[in-house]
Amino acid sequence: xxxxxxxxxxxxxxxxxxxxxxxxxxxxxxxxxxxxxxxxxxxxxxxxxxxxxxxxxxxxxxxxxxxxxxxxxxxxxxxxxxxxxxxxxxxxxxxxxxxxxxxxxxxxxxxxxxxxxxxxxxxxxxxxxxxxxxxxxxxxxxxxxxxxxxxxxxxxxxxxxxxxxxxxxxxxxxxxxxxxxxxxxxxxxxxxxxxxxxxxxxxxx
Numbered sequence: 509x510x511x512x513x514x515x516x517x518x519x520x521x522x523x524x525x526x527x528x529x530x531x532x533x534x535x536x537x538x539x540x541x542x543x544x545x546x547x548x549x550x551x552x553x554x555x556x557x558x559x560x561x562x563x564x565x566x567x568x569x570x571x572x573x574x575x576x577x578x579x580x581x582x583x584x585x586x587x588x589x590x591x592x593x594x595x596x597x598x599x600x601x602x603x604x605x606x607x608x609x610x611x612x613x614x615x616x617x618x619x620x621x622x623x624x625x626x627x628x629x630x631x632x633x634x635x636x637x638x639x640x641x642x643x644x645x646x647x648x649x650x651x652x653x654x655x656x657x658x659x660x661x662x663x664x665x666x667x668x669x670x671x672x673x674x675x676x677x678x679x680x681x682x683x684x685x686x687x688x689x690x691x692x693x694x695x696x697x698x699x700x701x702x703x704x705x706x707x708x709x710x711x712x713x
Contacts, residue, residue: 518552518642524614548573553693567610575604624685627656653683
């Protein structure tokens with residue numbers, strides 16, 4: 509069954525908030541003791557049209573989370589809202605959306621990532637991304653992206669080449685630049701999140 513893929517924001521920009529992904533871990537079970545979900549994290553976006561207050565403001569990350577009121581929810585909420593870069597949160601379609609600012613120390617790397625310069629970011633930010641990302645693909649791909657791997661470049665060139673027109677990436681990065689349109693949290697995206705979550709069974713079914 510198809511599930512929603514993590515955005516590039518969740519993979520490359522969320523880690524720059526320095527919020528540990530382990531904070532979202534939980535163990536929610538149904539009345540039969542079967543696991544419903546093990547993380548409150550749903551996805552992250554670099555902008556939102558769902559709330560007028562922050563439209564057009566740069567350097568924000570919108571984190572969509574499951575708002576399940578289990579015994580651990582209060583501790584989770586208290587902890588996540590205590591981060592110094594916490595801005596706000598709001599309810600939307602049964603989900604809780606947290607808004608965070610990118611820390612000033614990571615602002616330069618945030619801008620580099622937005623411009624597709626993955627290999628140019630600092631070692632500190634690379635470490636944050638490698639250790640604290642939400643990524644739909646294979647984990648080994650991320651180090652290749654951040655270090656502009658020759659092997660990954662060659663793979664792209666092979667896929668992009670034709671018999672009469674070989675592709676040559678030269679010194680380009682080896683991963684597509686972030687498409688800002690795909691990173692926007694819209695009412696339609698929220699509706700899709702709600703539908704996808706209802707249709708996706710837990711691993712115990």
